[in-house]
Amino acid sequence: MRESSRDYTRPHRPLPLRLYNRVGARRVAPLEPEALLAKARRQAKLETLELPEVMAGLEQLTASLNAEARLSPTGRFMVESQTVGSLVANLRARAWSERCPALAEVRVHRPVIICGLARTGTTFLQRLLAELPGARALPTWEALEPIPEPGRGPLAGRSQVRDAPAPDRAKDPRIGRARGAERFLRWLSPDLFIAHPMQALVPEEEALILAQSFHSGVPETSFNVPSYAAWLREADPRPAYRWLDRCLRQLQADAPGEFWVLKSPHHLEWLDVVLETFPDALIVHTHRDPALSVPSFCSLVAHGWGIMSETVDTAAIGAHWSEKMGYMLGRALALRESRGEASFVDVRYDDLVADPLATVKALCPALGVEWTPALEQRLREHLAANTQHQHGVHRYAAEDFGLDTGALRERFAAYRARFVDGPRPAG
Numbered sequence: 001m002r003e004s005s006r007d008y009t010r011p012h013r014p015l016p017l018r019l020y021n022r023v024g025a026r027r028v029a030p031l032e033p034e035a036l037l038a039k040a041r042r043q044a045k046l047e048t049l050e051l052p053e054v055m056a057g058l059e060q061l062t063a064s065l066n067a068e069a070r071l072s073p074t075g076r077f078m079v080e081s082q083t084v085g086s087l088v089a090n091l092r093a094r095a096w097s098e099r100c101p102a103l104a105e106v107r108v109h110r111p112v113i114i115c116g117l118a119r120t121g122t123t124f125l126q127r128l129l130a131e132l133p134g135a136r137a138l139p140t141w142e143a144l145e146p147i148p149e150p151g152r153g154p155l156a157g158r159s160q161v162r163d164a165p166a167p168d169r170a171k172d173p174r175i176g177r178a179r180g181a182e183r184f185l186r187w188l189s190p191d192l193f194i195a196h197p198m199q200a201l202v203p204e205e206e207a208l209i210l211a212q213s214f215h216s217g218v219p220e221t222s223f224n225v226p227s228y229a230a231w232l233r234e235a236d237p238r239p240a241y242r243w244l245d246r247c248l249r250q251l252q253a254d255a256p257g258e259f260w261v262l263k264s265p266h267h268l269e270w271l272d273v274v275l276e277t278f279p280d281a282l283i284v285h286t287h288r289d290p291a292l293s294v295p296s297f298c299s300l301v302a303h304g305w306g307i308m309s310e311t312v313d314t315a316a317i318g319a320h321w322s323e324k325m326g327y328m329l330g331r332a333l334a335l336r337e338s339r340g341e342a343s344f345v346d347v348r349y350d351d352l353v354a355d356p357l358a359t360v361k362a363l364c365p366a367l368g369v370e371w372t373p374a375l376e377q378r379l380r381e382h383l384a385a386n387t388q389h390q391h392g393v394h395r396y397a398a399e400d401f402g403l404d405t406g407a408l409r410e411r412f413a414a415y416r417a418r419f420v421d422g423p424r425p426a427g
Contacts, residue, residue: 011306136257318401
């Protein structure tokens with residue numbers, strides 16, 4: 001079975017990309033916000049629309065990428081493609097709002113939002129809960145392109161969101177593009193795909209949607225952008241969550257469900273705004289020993305950096321993410337203390353991995369779902385088809401990132417005593 005590499009300074013690089021990076025190394029042009037927006041307008045065929053709400057974040061991000069990220073030619077090409085795609089989504093959303101005013105009346109149904117530090121079982125749990133009756137998850141193809149072209153997609157031709165049944169979603173052209181992105185990622189970075197496989201039809205985290213607002217922590221996971229990270233910590237996160245709400249409302253109108261099953265570790269930093277945006281949300285907080293989850297996530301970040309740059313500073317990754325993950329967790333726990341526990345349910349990683357069926361069964365009352373033999377069988381079939389290491393084994397170690405396991409355990413001792421090593425969470 002394939003194992004991921006721990007040699008982060010020499011990432012896997014297919015021969016065509018090695019040659020492309022070598023030839024283009026001296027011609028990595030800076031990213032210009034206005035030029036990116038102009039390209040997005042042409043691509044979307046919406047050349048008269050403006051996007052003032054995203055420009056501040058876009059300007060901060062591109063400045064940081066130009067000055068700090070040391071993008072390779074491949075990285076520069078991918079960043080431009082992703083940025084233009086995000087701007088296209090924003091342009092399309094504005095056009096759709098004008099075309100279908102009833103979208104403003106849609107409300108996101110009681111979302112179940114899984115969050116915890118990265119690498120604490122959030123993905124595993126999300127994909128299990130997505131199998132529950134009535135669940136509406138976010139497949140990767142929708143996360144990558146939440147807004148279809150105006151005039152296409154399930155709402156096409158309808159002035160009201162309930163005018164007619166939605167057409168066959170399996171024919172949506174966004175699925176084909178997501179399948180192509182999946183194949184490209186497998187080829188580009190098998191190690192990243194082992195650490196976090198991104199598959200077109202499988203539930204994915206809404207952080208991909210948040211990133212399209214240019215007010216999210218996603219760039220920190222892919223690039224060295226310390227000045228953008230510093231700006232983001234002081235910036236208002238509400239534009240990002242307004243954008244997420246806007247996209248979920250359109251997706252829900254396209255294909256309703258009884259409740260959303262969402263997940264992203266990024267929410268930990270902004271749980272107050274999450275609950276302000278989605279006041280009836282249930283937060284499922286996952287917990288794992290940070291001495292394991294922090295280096296695991298650092299490894300994921302290092303594999304991502306290796307795609308975008310020829311320079312991967314593992315010590316910088318360890319220093320930044322051990323601090324940031326501690327900060328995020330501290331904010332989340334403070335918010336929980338201030339609000340009380342009514343909106344939260346806790347799940348321990350060790351319990352989830354040891355007995356996933358028992359974990360889901362214990363959550364069902366809070367989700368309003370009846371546990372039945374048919375549901376149990378469905379979940380057993382899901383687990384049999386999605387084994388833990390089906391894409392390979394993710395290898396990592398704290399020392400790869402200048403971190404010390406003992407120091408991490410000491411730093412998070414109070415958290416571990418309450419949520420990881422202490423009595424099992426109730427209900």
